[in-house]
Amino acid sequence: MLKTEENLANLRLGKESALSYFMDLYSHNLHFFAYKLVRDKDSIPEIISDSFVKLWKHRADFYTIEELKSFLYIVVRNSCLDHGKAVRERYVHQQIEEENILANPDADILTKIIHIELITLLGEALEKLPKQQADIFRLTVLEGKTTTEACQELQTTANTVYFARSKAVNTLRQLFLKKNISYYPLVVFLYLF
Known part of the structure; x- marks a missing residue:
């Protein structure tokens, strides 16, 4: 846990090695989480990458690991929902099923x-x-x-x-x-x- 706290401090200071640490730590879980939401293997790497880009942009805002982790999950969730909306617009016949999922x-x-x-x-x-x-x-x-x-x-x-x-x-x-x-x-x- 000490290493994680140290990397959080380094992330706030703008050290890219700390970003790499959190990418290694959370990428797998976020990938699995995104797959549960969108089931589109091709779009998931971009969704995960974008979440870490946003983390980097907001790196100074995180004081706890819980805040950082929640932020990543929320960003991935929102990206997946946005992806779902785009898919829904392309495939109207799946609209009813997705509305039930997103209720x-x-x-x-x-x-x-x-x-x-x-x-x-x-x-x-x-x-x-x-x-x-x-x-x-x-x-x-x-x-x-x-x-x-x-x-x-x-x-x-x-x-x-x-x-x-x-x-x-x-x-x-x-x-x-x-x-x-x-x-x-x-x-x-x-x-x-």
Whole structure:
């Protein structure tokens, strides 16, 4: 966290290395967030780049990491909504579906931000697991594959899959309990979205 705070101070001073730090830190999550909103892989890099250009222009306005992060998400959200409007103008036949999606954009956006943050948290937790446990958890829980499919893909036995999944779930549960996050609602939330 100290490195992040230091880079925030350097960003305010106009050091480009600090901008690069925040680009590395947030680009992946912002990309995923934008994709959830526009589902247009070709326009997302430009949306993300523009958000960092705007961050640079307003760099002196940020006193906390939370302000900076909120700014980036809001800029990306607004750019995605603008992109959606442009697409809607080009494709009139999709207008009804998009109006339903955009009826309450703030609630939907917040859900997507939470989803991205939870996926990032889960990804970091999976990196701490042994490779076999992480692979089996990804396949059977996140991707929803059966034990048989996981056995075939990993060339292992059903007992190994059961044991590794059980160990992974217990380890993840303990990691999340330390962060005051209940494991089961997390998995349900990720599965639904």
